[in-house]
Amino acid sequence: MKNGLLIVVIIGFTIPLLISCEKFFPPAPADDEVLDGFVEGLSSEQQAQFLAGDVAFNSVFTAETGLGPSFVATSCGSCHPGDGKGHPFTTLIRFGQGDTTGNSYLDNGGPQLQNRAIPAHSPEQLPPGVPFAKFTPPANTGLGFLAALTDAQILANADPNDVNGDGISGIPNYLTPPSYFQPQSYQQNFGGKYIGRFGKKAAAITLLHQTVNAYVQDIGVTSEFAMSEPSIYNGTNPTPDNVPDPEVDGATVQNVVFYLRTLKAPIQRSPDNADAIAGKQLFLNANCGKCHIPQWTTPQSDIAALSNKTFYPYTDLLLHDMGSELDDGYTEGSAKTSEWRTPPLWGIGLAKNSQGGQYFLLHDGRAITIHDAIMVHGGEAANSKNQYKQLSETDKQRLIKFLETR
Amino acid sequence: MYTYNWHSMKRIILFSLTSFLSIHALAQTDSSLFNRIPADTSDLKLNMEAAYNRPFLQTGKLPVAIGGYVEANSSYFGTDGVSEGPSFQIPRMTIFLSSSIKKGIKFLSEVELEEGGKEIAIEFASMDIEFHPLFNLRGGVVMNPIGAFNQNHDGPKWEFISRPISATTIIPSTWSNVGFGIFGRYGHNNWVWAYEAYLTNGFDGKIISNEENRTWLPASKDNPERFQESFNGVPLTTIKSAFRNREIGEIGLSWMGGIYNKFEKDGVKIDTKRRVDVFAIDLNTTIPGSNTYCNGEWVWAIIDVPKTYSQQFGGKQRGGFLDIVQPVVQQEMFGWEKSTINLAFRLEYSDYNVGTFKETGGNISDDIYAIVPGISFRPSQQTVIRANYRYLWEHDLLGNPPALTAGFQFGFSTYF
Structure with missing residues (x-):
């Protein structure tokens, strides 16, 4: 009888538990609370390539698989946790160019400092007196939408001579492409130069350009697109390691590029929040939206899921003079030292979730609040900053609330 | 662990199993041929002696005894809303062989087939x-006496299906190496004291160069050469001392340390010598009256990571676990005398990178917390059927919102 009772008790507990066990699992975070995930409408084959790219993006390199010898981070995912903005831990240093004539350190350590090294090797030292700037890793979501835009769409907002007299110019970064660059129909040739659209100074023309540079400059990993290890200032060039080149194959690089192209765009949170709605109007009234252009629509793309899609990145992909406070004395391509590409604002409200619980905003992470970031805007953004300063405290909070829902 | 060529090992294991089953078959027809030698369950056995005190089967006067245990379980886990569905595992089947060669000389071994024979x-x-209770020699492949779990890891002894996180990822249990050492014990009334001290092969540079992207002592277990030669020519020293009182419980203190990197090649210095040191304390007791069993282990690891390397790889680690097991029913059940039903609860924590970021002064996370409630049924002390629910919080290096993992496990483990 005792045994029978025991069996009944066990069954009585077990069956409901088995039926409802998924209720004891942690729920998936809401789509608008995370940055990873692919765009809607990918085919099964494309989803498989996305997953392959995801794996490669988060693959960790070691000294045995090609890391370094000098490097900044051990994987793509180390700099972009959860595909979000990075932390000062992986903030990198670019150096060697103080004007638009080019980087004089390209064969002597530039353009990037590899500040870490595998055991028994030495990290690179910053050349004394050289111009440099710190770059905090940006979020890498929604990049495929920006990559799908045509040069003509970007140029439509350029106003290098401020013809309309609004105090905002906007100019592309014109770059000499790398040898492996293959121009697409939506890209224009400007005397052998092409428009850059990725990176703090818009110094990468395509996501392949950005990815190849990141592999070699950030991780010290060669690919068929860049077969030499990064040069080291006053060091042996290229730095030898014991791993045959290329250290990552071309297909893997292309999978990462596909992954970056098909990561979803950040989803706006609390779209009906009254403060956020009011804040958006304040944002537009202060002419912030002249550079942080809210809305774009993609043309036809080779990835159907990216074709003819309206999206909301809040950028114009152009360079703007941001004033002396943000002039670090370093630049890339045809940009001046005070010019920075308008960073997309989408996903900014989720930055804390990838930056360890607090904001590290602006190109070098110096601003730890959105308010701080606005307050160092100068140059072409000075008028907008001043309008923000004149807002009541409540309205400032509304504007910030709006940005945090992006 | 020494990973062998599968085919040669398969022959050895098939031979052992065939011999054992033949003897077992005989034993079924004549029970006098077959004797079970139970483990010594007196209160004065220590954790560090567990590997040398297991239940064996012996046939007649044959000087060889055989034993082992098997674990099998199912699990169903999900992380942040994503689950691969239920799966079934046989994480390990282990065979023990022991032999008394001559009075005072004996051989003990444990061969483990992991994940269905994959390894x-x-x-x-x-x-x-x-030689003397206080002074004995031991040589061969020895289990480094660090913490308690490493030497006392047999599945049937635990109410939890998963091994403790800190005991398998900071201390890389089961961590055994080729080496030699001494051991001894002294008992008086309710007290016993014992020690072990070994010099063995040790860790290698992979502990700070691995795809876990963190300082990871278990990475050295992947080196198939470590049973052939030392990675750097410097022995790993492991020392443990433990006290036990029959009424109070047991405390063990242990240390394991040595050089982990290759600092010379062909006589040329290529790097500075870098140390890894692991300290552990383990405690266990049974509360009189309630018969509640408490068992815990805490470990600190200090690793000399080059300052110019990435802070991704921590120079300090710490972690531990606390198990509480409460027998709630002890009676004959289903015809098995002295069967027991236990409620169990485990708290565990591992921090793989104790420290602060140079860049911000902020805390480096890279840690795991877990709770594991469970229930077990023991028809005998040598067999356990158990069910666990496990919930883990895992933070990345930066301390971003944790990945949440939870799931159910059900399985059994038994000596045979």
Whole structure:
């Protein structure tokens, strides 16, 4: 009888538990609370390539698989946790160019400092007196939408001579492409130069350009697109390691590029929040939206899921003079030292979730609040900053609330 | 663990199993041929002696005894809303062989087949030469006496299906190496004191160069050469001392340390010598009256990571676990005398990178917290059927919102 009772008790507990066990699992975070995930409408084959790219993006390199010898981070995912903005831990240093004539350190350590090294090797030292700037890793979501835009769409907002007299110019970064660059129909040739659209100074023309540079400059990993290890200032060039080149194959690089192209765009949170709605109007009234252009629509793309899609990145992909406070004395391509590409604002409200619980905003992470970031805007953004300063405290909070829902 | 060529090992294991089953078959027809030698369950056995005190089967006067245990379980886990569905595992089947060669000389071994035979490993294979209770020699593949779990890891002894996180990822249990050492014990009334001290092969540079992207001592277990030669020519020293009182419980203190990197090549210095040191304390007691069993282990690891390397790889680690097991029913059940139903609860924590970021001064996370409630049924002390629910919080290096993992496990483990 005792045994029978025991069996009944066990069954009585077990069956409901088995039926409802998924209720004891942690729920998936809401789509608008995370940055990873692919765009809607990918085919099964494309989803498989996305997953392959995801794996490669988060693959960790070691000294045995090609890391370094000098490097900044051990994987793509180390700099972009959860595909979000990075932390000062992986903030990198670019150096060697103080004007638009080019980087004089390209064969002597530039353009990037590899500040870490595998055991028994030495990290690179910053050349004394050289111009440099710190770059905090940006979020890498929604990049495929920006990559799908045509040069003509970007140029439509350029106003290098401020013809309309609004105090905002906007100019592309014109770059000499790398040898492996293959121009697409939506890209224009400007005397052998092409428009850059990725990176703090818009110094990468395509996501392949950005990815190849990141592999070699950030991780010290060669690919068929860049077969030499990064040069080291006053060091042996290229730095030898014991791993045959290329250290990552071309297909893997292309999978990462596909992954970056098909990561979803950040989803706006609390779209009906009254403060956020009011804040958006304040944002537009202060002419912030002249550079942080809210809305774009993609043309036809080779990835159907990216074709003819309206999206909301809040950028114009152009360079703007941001004033002396943000002039670090370093630049890339045809940009001046005070010019920075308008960073997309989408996903900014989720930055804390990838930056360890607090904001590290602006190109070098110096601003730890959105308010701080606005307050160092100068140059072409000075008028907008001043309008923000004149807002009541409540309205400032509304504007910030709006940005945090992006 | 020494990973062998599968085919050669398969022959050895098939031979052992065939011999064992033949003897077992005989034993079924004549029970006098077949004797079970139970483990010594007196209160004065220590954690560090667990590997040398297991239940064996012996046939007649044959000087060889055989034993082992098997674990099998199912699990169903999900992380942040994503689950791969239920799966079934046989994480390990282990065979023990022991032999009394001569009075005072014996051989003990443990061969483990992990994950259905995917990996075969010698967990230990040592010869003991006994001179005096306080001074004995042991050599061969020995289990480094660090913490308690490493030497007391048999599945049937635990109410939890998963091994403790800190005991398998900071201390890389089961951590055994080729080496030699001494051991001894002294008992008086309710007290016993014991020690072990070994010099063995040790860790290698992979502990700070691995795809876990963190300082990871278990990475050295992947080196198939470590049973052939030392990675750097410097022995790893492991020392443990433990006290036990029959009424109070047991405390063990242990240390394991040595050089982990290759600092010379062909006589040329290529790097500075870098140390890894692991300290552990383990405690266990049974609360009188309620018969509640408490068992815990805490470990600190200090690793000399080059300052110019990435802070991704921590120079300090710490972690531990606390198990509480409460027998709630002890009676004959289903015809099994002295069957027991236990409620169990485990708290565990591992921090793989104790420190602060140079850039911000902020805390480096890279840690795991877990709770594991469970229930077990023991028809005998040598067999356990158990069910666990496990919930883990895992933070990345930066301390971003944790990945949440939870799930159910059900399985059994038994000596045979």
